[in-house]
Amino acid sequence: xxxxxxxxxxxxxxxxxxxxxxxxxxxxxxxxxxxxxxxxxxxxxxxxxxxxxxxxxxxxxxxxxxxxxxxxxxxxxxxxxxxxxxxxxxxxxxxxxxxxxxxxxxxxxxxxxxxxxxxxxxxxxxxxxxxxxxxxxxxxxxxxxxxxxxxxxxxxxxxxxxxxxxxxxxxxxxxxxxxxxxxxxxxxxxxxxxxxxxxxxxxxxxxxxxxxxxxxxxxxxxxxxxxxxxxxxxxxxxxxxxxxxxxxxxxxxxxxxxxxxxxxxxxxxxxxxxxxxxxxxxxxxxxxxxxxxxxxxxxxxxxxxxxxxxxxxxxxxxxxxxxxxxxxxxxxxxxxxxxxxxxxxxxxxxxxx
Ligand code: AMP
Ligand code: MG
Numbered sequence: 616x617x618x619x620x621x622x623x624x625x626x627x628x629x630x631x632x633x634x635x636x637x638x639x640x641x642x643x644x645x646x647x648x649x650x651x652x653x654x655x656x657x658x659x660x661x662x663x664x665x666x667x668x669x670x671x672x673x674x675x676x677x678x679x680x681x682x683x684x685x686x687x688x689x690x691x692x693x694x695x696x697x698x699x700x701x702x703x704x705x706x707x708x709x710x711x712x713x714x715x716x717x718x719x720x721x722x723x724x725x726x727x728x729x730x731x732x733x734x735x736x737x738x739x740x741x742x743x744x745x746x747x748x749x750x751x752x753x754x755x756x757x758x759x760x761x762x763x764x765x766x767x768x769x770x771x772x773x774x775x776x777x778x779x780x781x782x783x784x785x786x787x788x789x790x791x792x793x794x795x796x797x798x799x800x801x802x803x804x805x806x807x808x809x810x811x812x813x814x815x816x817x818x819x820x821x822x823x824x825x826x827x828x829x830x831x832x833x834x835x836x837x838x839x840x841x842x843x844x845x846x847x848x849x850x851x852x853x854x855x856x857x858x859x860x861x862x863x864x865x866x867x868x869x870x871x872x873x874x875x876x877x878x879x880x881x882x883x884x885x886x887x888x889x890x891x892x893x894x895x896x897x898x899x900x901x902x903x904x905x906x907x908x909x910x911x912x913x914x915x916x917x918x919x920x921x922x923x924x925x926x927x928x929x930x931x932x933x934x935x936x937x938x939x940x941x942x943x944x945x946x947x948x949x950x951x952x953x954x955x956x957x958x959x960x961x962x963x964x965x966x967x968x
Contacts, residue, residue, distance in 0.1 A: 649810075649827075651675040657686040658793055660817035664800060667827045668810035677807065678800045678814070685799065688712055689792045691736060691745060691785075701778060702736065702785040714776045716788055716795050716900070717769065723791075723904040724766040727920065731908035732766045732879035734780075736787035742884075744875050749866035751873060757882035764879050790876075794857055794903025797821035801899070818863060821855040821899045831948075836931060839890045846891070846933060847951030855899035859906035860891035860933075876910050887913030890935050895945050896928035905930075914940070918958060925960045 651671035655662045664678040688697045688710060697713050709717070723731045736745075737760045743749040752760075763783040770779040780786065788795075793816040804812040804823045812823035813832060822832040831852050835845040839862040849856055861874030861884060878885040892910045896902040905928060909917035914932055921930055921942050929944040939955035946957040959967075 653679055655679050655682055657682045658690060658796070658816065659692060660793075662814065662816045664812075664814050666804060666807075666809045666812040666823075668808060668812075670807040671809060671812075674803055674807035674809045674812070677803045681799050681803060682796055682816075685712060685792065685796050689716065689788050689795075691787050691789070698786060698788060701780065705782065705784070706777065706779040708775070708777050711776065712795070714771070714773055714778070716791060717771050717778060717786070718773060719795075719900055720788065720791055720904060721766055721769065721771060723901070723908060726924075727905075727908040727912065729766070729879055730911040730916075731790065731904050732764060733786040733788060733790070734764045734766050734769065734784050735877045735879055736785040737763055737783070738877050738879075738882050739787055739789075739875070740785075742873065742875075742877070743866075744864065749868070749873070751868050761882045764882070790859075790907035791900060791904040793817060793819045794855060794899040794901070796899075797855055798899040818858045819855065819899065819903060820857075822852055825852045836893050837891070839933065844952065846893075846939065846953070847931070847949050847955070849895065849931075849945065850948045850950070851895065851945075854895055854897055855902040856893060856895050857899070857902040857906045858891055858893040859910045860889075861885075861910075862890065876907060878911050885911040885913075887911065888934050888936075889913060889917075890933045891931075892917065892933075893931040894928050895930070898927070902928060918942075922960050931955075 649669060649671055650667050652665045653675050662682060664675050666674045687693055690696050691698055693699060697709055701707050720733045739745055741752040741756055741760055768781045797814050797816055797819055800814045801821060801823055809823060811825060811827045814821050820834050825831055831850045834849045834851060834856045836847050836849060837858055838844060838846045839860050859876060861876060865872050865874035874884045876885050889910055892906050894902040894906040909930060914934060917932060929942045932940045939953055941949050941955050941957050943957060943959040943963060
């Protein structure tokens, strides 16, 4: 599974850079001094930060510092993180980042009818994902743990930056923290006057402005089928592209595959006929939270949700039978060697009739 992470880097980052750099003319090639790039291992994945501009080096350094700061704050895998301390004590005063992220997670929880629920952590532990000691829990264990899975019971007081969790509840920001981190890196790029930039955090990519030659970034969407080429290529600027799928992290037991995206209603890995969900949005945090949520919701609910929120994001769905569906807002930006269906909002269909 580790090699999958490296494949993600190749796809998400190298493709965006390598394909794009092929198109760059010699005259437009930025000076070496104007380019900086760094690989960083954090949040259980390999991340790559790339920046162009006079202060590219400083910006990449600041981004690395920020990634490590957020990892130390948000990761359940770090014993001393703020989130781990909250899970132990069940209450506490939190940093602005944790408050922001919990608030956003709760909003997505409500909007997605509970498909995105950060209180899944006890289930993640029961399945052995955090410690990589994978096991299929007893049905009874899951039933018991489900009693503590309900984000509506989190008390967040944004004014005095404090959170209280119910007894036995624990939270996990793994489904949204990388998107928040890439949003923060865009802020750093802005403050350092970066000309062009990109960050790849595992399966998440976020682009800043256009490439130095003014052309758009090309981001390869990983194909969940191992050994196959990309699902397609998105040509974008100023957007985050976040993919979730059961193929990213899983184990097999008695010939059955169990993956890491849990349906908070059943306590089992979500099986909704989707292989992968890619969300495209200017808001990296939203894109990350939604990619996880829409995977849990399945195609029909995911597209219904998009129909009601089409101004906020677009989506590429791949089903287990290989069917690919792309929403209208990115139909023109997506190319693929595979056939794909394009879906429009009900409003747009009505307008065209
Ligand atoms: P992602 O790769 O962004 O889809 O996030 C998957 C991670 O989110 C998992 O490894 C868990 O840490 C966490 N997670 C799993 N299921 C859910 C869920 N239903 N809602 C929120 N977070 C989840
Ligand atoms: Mg996510």
